[in-house]
Amino acid sequence: MAVYTRTLPLLIKGLLAMVSVKIPSFWVIDIGISVFYIVLAVKSVKASELPESECKT
DSSP, X not given: OHHHHXXXXXXXXXXHHHTTOOOTTHHHHHHHHXXXXXXXXXXXXXXXXXXXXXXXX
């Protein structure tokens, strides 16, 4: 999952580098996107492990 969480921030960073845009403290955004993505992934895994009778949809 760690590889997947790093893909989007690195893609954004690469695109910004290609268009020569500098964002100060981009590492904060980078970490934020990664943490948000991993939280959603963990929630998704937990939800898929529950039996259908216990799922809250």
